[in-house]
Amino acid sequence: MTLIPDMNGEAAVVTGAASGLGRATAVKLAEAGANLCLVDLNKAGLQETSGLLSGAGVEVILHPADLSDPDACKPAVDAAVERFGRLDALCNIAGLIRFANSPQMPREDWDRTIAVNLTAPFLLSQAAIPHLLETEGAIVNCSSTAAFVGEAYAAAYCASKAGLLQMTKAMAM
Numbered sequence: 001m002t003l004i005p006d007m008n009g010e011a012a013v014v015t016g017a018a019s020g021l022g023r024a025t026a027v028k029l030a031e032a033g034a035n036l037c038l039v040d041l042n043k044a045g046l047q048e049t050s051g052l053l054s055g056a057g058v059e060v061i062l063h064p065a066d067l068s069d070p071d072a073c074k075p076a077v078d079a080a081v082e083r084f085g086r087l088d089a090l091c092n093i094a095g096l097i098r099f100a101n102s103p104q105m106p107r108e109d110w111d112r113t114i115a116v117n118l119t120a121p122f123l124l125s126q127a128a129i130p131h132l133l134e135t136e137g138a139i140v141n142c143s144s145t146a147a148f149v150g151e152a153y154a155a156a157y158c159a160s161k162a163g164l165l166q167m168t169k170a171m172a173m
Contacts, residue, residue, distance in 0.1 A: 008033030010135070011084035013077055015067060015124065016094030018045025021142060023052070025091050030056035037080035039063045040094065059084070067094055068115040073123035077131070087131035092121035092164075093142045099153040110156045117160035122167060141168045 012029050016022030018040035026036055030053045038060060040046050046062045053060050063079050065072040081087050096116040098109040121141050128139065146154060147161040 004028055004032040006033060007088065009035070010088035010137075011035045011037070011080055011086050012089035012091060013037045013039060013080045013087065013124070013128065014091045014093060015039045015076070015120070016142075017049050018042035019049075020093075021095075022091075022093035023049045025093050025140075027052060029089070029091070030058045030060070033058060034089065035059040035084050037061050037063050037076065037083070039065050039067070039076045041066050067120035067124075068096075068112045070115070070119060070123055073120055074127040077124060077127035081131055086135055087128055088135045088137040089140065090124055090128040090132065090137070091140045091142070092124055093140075094120065095142065095144070095161075097154060097157040101153055102155045105156065113156035114160050114163075117157065118163045118167065121164060125171060139168075139171070141165075143168070 012034045014022055014026045014036060017026045017038035026038055026049055029036060035058050038046050038049055043064045050060050050062055061083050063076050065076055094116055096113050098113055125139055141164055143165045144161040146158045147165040150158050
């Protein structure tokens with residue numbers, strides 16, 4: 001028994017696909033037959049992930065993007081829909097953590113963490129939802145235990161993951 005359904009011929013956008021959970025998500029979706037649009041700031045990591053998928057028999061497009069830039073979100077979804085003609089899954093896996101004692105945390109670190117971990121999933125979801133409604137697709141948002149339990153020196157990360165959890169619940173209603 002597999003936890004991932006047959007996705008042969010379906011299409012997914014995976015953020016954070018250059019490493020870690022994003023890469024692992026891309027591998028599993030490819031094994032299930034999904035064509036993939038891989039999104040990450042790390043171009044070399046995207047190439048490595050693409051290499052891992054070369055024998056999977058699926059189409060893979062690489063979409064390097066800095067998701068802290070709000071204008072980078074919709075084009076990632078558009079690239080997938082343009083190439084594959086459909087969208088069946090959006091996997092918001094990209095995440096960022098900056099450690100600092102709150103009084104010393106640079107505002108730029110706070111803003112970038114919130115942008116990548118919370119704003120980008122919202123904007124990507126906004127762009128994806130019309131296409132996902134057509135295919136009865138799904139959004140997967142990757143949060144963290146930090147959404148429930150605070151971590152020292154990680155105020156922005158904890159706030160962003162708690163926000164992502166609540167955003168996910170609100171969008172599902």
